[in-house]
Amino acid sequence: MEMFSYKTAFLIAQQKRPFTEGEAIRKLTLRNFCEVFEGEPFAKKITEAVDDATLSNNTMTRRLQCLAADLKEQILEDFRNSPWTALAVDESTDITSQPQLLIFGRFLKESSVAEELLACISLETTTRGEDIFSAIDKFFTENNLEWSKVTECSMDGAPSMMGKNIGLRGILSRKHPHIKTNHCIIHRQSLASKDMSQSFSDVMQVVIATVNYVKAKDLNSRMFKQLCIAENCNHHTLLMHTAVRWLSLGKTLERVFLLRSELASFLQDRDHKNANCFRDPHFLARLALLTDVFEHVNKLNTELQGKGKWVFDLQCAVKAFVSKLTIL
Template sequence: MYAEPRLIYTIVLHVRSASKKKCQYSVEYIKYGFIPSPTNKQLPMCLLCGITLSNEAMKPSRLSEHLSKKDSDKARAEVSYFQSLKEKFEKSSTVTTMFKASQELMDTGLEASYKLSLLIARSGKPYSIGKQLIKPAVGEVIKTVMGQDPNPVLSSIALSNDSMARRIDEISSDVEDKLCSELRSTHFAIQLDESTLCDSEALLLCDVRFIRDQEMVEEMLFARSLQTDTKGSSIFQTLEMYFPDQNIPMENILACATDGAPAMVGRQRGFIALLKNQVPSVFAIHCVVHRQHLAAKALSTRLHTSLQTVIKAVNKIKVSSLHDRLFRQLCQENDEAFEWLLLHTEVRWLSKGTYFNSSNIEMLMVVFYVAVITPGPIFECIFRRRIGTVVTLLAQTHVCA
């Protein structure tokens, strides 16, 4: 059987086109005003008219003919003229380069937005500071120091309230995912503490401590609101719901530190008892900071009485604006180093050792002022020197309130 003539002709043309070599660009073609096309290096492009010719036209005779037809005067131009046209063309902005520069500016602006969001989150400032202060400040720096128009840069950085909140949520979610991925494959210890905020919201805080690269690392795992009560069962339920959601095995918990509250250490329904039912090998320990708090409660009767007397004396000055101003004037007249007093409240972050440190407040001036406005048994503490003993003891141990 014989093949059809048309098929044979098609095959022959295909073989010829495949075997035919394509012409390559030579640097000598610049004297004809041609450079390689930016989209295809195997095609010549004319610098005068911008037309791109076929690969078959990449021959000196064809290029010279094209140059003579377009502009006969430029056919006798020197190579330096075409070199200048080439440099001008390479520096000119094309659609591709414009889009590329715009995309790079948007990418760097997005990165700057994330970094600024992280700084705002760490500082604890409101999200509105990004648009109200940081963005105008960056614009002034760019305009004053660099002498450039700040609008292109500022338009690529999103610092609105919603953008800040979204960036911070994404960053915190990413940090939490990385931490949970480590906890899935390593043993760790947890520390739990329940606190009530100023708006009566109960907040459960959980910190973890584990070994990373042969170093002890401490990170905050989560902060969850307790919707109803603060019993041990509610605290354990919050922890029990969080760990399976993050695929963290409860068996990885080696130890648990608490503040010693009944809801935590109760034998039957306390958090530790419920945790040991599920993880029998867990080791429970009392928090070191709260141990100092217990030590402060175990003061002798005489020292405790003196301590409470001084607390009442300082608070009597601070609760009244008149007494506060008069006490400040008294300290100024006696050239005291400090004039301000701390209002004592039963909170963990105010140390009694700092509160009664003789280098921070002049206890003798406090006692003298209160003795003048309310004469009473406070002089008994002075003569027995109990106050000095209490100040020295608390300042050395840094006992928390």
Template sequence: MGIDYYAVLELNPSATDADINMSYRRLALKNHPSRRPEAGDVFRELAEAYDVLSDLRKKATYDKFGEEGLKAGVPQVSGEDGLWISPYIFHGNPHQTLRLFIGGDNPFSSPIERDVSLTLDNLYHGCTKKITISRKVINEDGYTFSIQEKILIITVKPGWHDGTRVTLPEEEDQGPNSVPADIVFIVRQKTHPWFTRQRNNLVYKAPISLEMALTGFSVDVVTLDGRLVNIPVNDIVHPGYSKLVPGEGMPLSQDPALRGDLILTFDTQFPQKISTESKRLIKQTVKDRTIKMAENITSQQIEDINSAPAFSIACDESSDVNDIEQTALLCRYVNSDGPQEEIIELLPLKGQTRGEDICEAVVNCLKAKEINITHMVSVATDGAPSMRGTQKGFVTLLQKSLDRELLTFHCILHQEALCAQTFPSFR
């Protein structure tokens, strides 16, 4: 059965030339391969149907004899002018058909970019943005225009960024021989009165006095969802200091259940003058807070060590600049951040460097700091007799005090130093 050219163009045999032109324009642009790569055969059929029905002689032959008669050729019939005699063959280039129809190569207009202003609250919660546009619309005759207002709707998702692009296809002016251009809306974030945004994080700058910077304080922050969050700051606020509050930032556009962080920065207001008494109080405050911060660091350090399933200690005995014997006690362990090495204490030995003195100082230090010695699995020292002696060396006495054996190692730095001594260039 032959091709029904009228059906291809979604017409009936009574269609006028204007109907044929309008239908071909609509269907050819709709099924153009640049928009629908899979519609190549449809695009070709549309071009062939238009090539036949837009030509009076071909159309007359097709109307009388159908596709088979058109393509096979028909004999000249006396008195019936306009019949196609030679067999019809489509030229096979649907792009050429469309090019001749529209008078150019590209029926697609370039996208039109427009800015859409949104508040930080809009981008935090998400919203529906309605935008009214005026555009040209083709009338039913296919050639004249009228101006139409249309409301475009943009569904803003929580977490969108400044610069996010949203494409609304074919919403620009209509043309007789072209596809309306896409409108690309580009998000432009309005300035917020107290938050600035860094990717998914929110930054809040708090004005504070010098007294607050030195003595501690708390900051009340009203979040974008209306909550009042109280944030204590116990550190000394130095230039460049910031405090991170996890999970109080912007939602992530890919997963709004996840959020960035809130970053507190500070604008310290310095006084013009400070009295003598104020200077004294500031000095004492800084001293007290430094001690408190050191205690907090030590407490966190011990908590990390005790949370590790196993740890090792390393001891090294030496004299300081005042010729006082000291033993450095270090701890090695592994946590979620990887291998860690922390100095636990520098232990004065009161002039004694015997294994008994070193062992007593180390064990007492570990107990005083409440470090769980049941997790200790190894010890590293140098090769000095006070450390490695078989009877009264530190390692031997430590194992006796624990009533169990430990893995013992010669400190790698001392091994390297001993190796280096065998090379003349390092002596």
């Protein structure tokens, strides 16, 4: 029954369900299943086996810890055995304000190229370039990984990463000069999309201010929702834009453009300063163009993501996007 508990723990983790479901739901479901065969010769044996299975919260935790440790060792072993490796490093802050350093590895596995998450390391204090390098170097030392096999390291554009003197890029160039460093293509694409002319920047400011006005107060959100329902709109709420969520800007613009008439009425009833903007044809034309452009930006960003992407594919996608802009 030990193998049964391991497989159950794996399924729970794979479906991203709480560990308590092992005992509370899955075991009860198996008992109900056994009742269907009540009276059959094998029913008693199956029932006893289900009752003997341990699927408690603590058991699921231990099983998953064992599975995670074994999986980690398999990945690291493949990484060690690869003649050449490459890294992708990203540092971000989670919802608890704790900096997290993610290390991804690309390496040869048998006759194919594999990509795996090697580590997620919490940075307890500062997030300077030397802190990031120390965390990576410590991880390499603890797991017997070799810097000599690393040929390239990709990172985001933060100063602690790309700084040529005290950033991770500068430290790597001094300590391991054979490693090539580059700025993540997806991050560069996101930064480029933020650079727009003043007229379009003004449109963005109006859109963000309007969304914040509607979403900031629950009463405004409810009133706007009822207005959209009365107008038989396909959507009843606006979407917030968050800077760290790169795709949110395009989705926010699309939703505002679809609900532009309702927003004009809603803002005019409250004498809001942006009410006239949503009745101005010149403003709406710029808003429509921005919505269309960022729809393509989101498609490009999504196309750049995922496993098995080569730099040639990414460059082709970016060049194709630039060609589309000339048509717009």
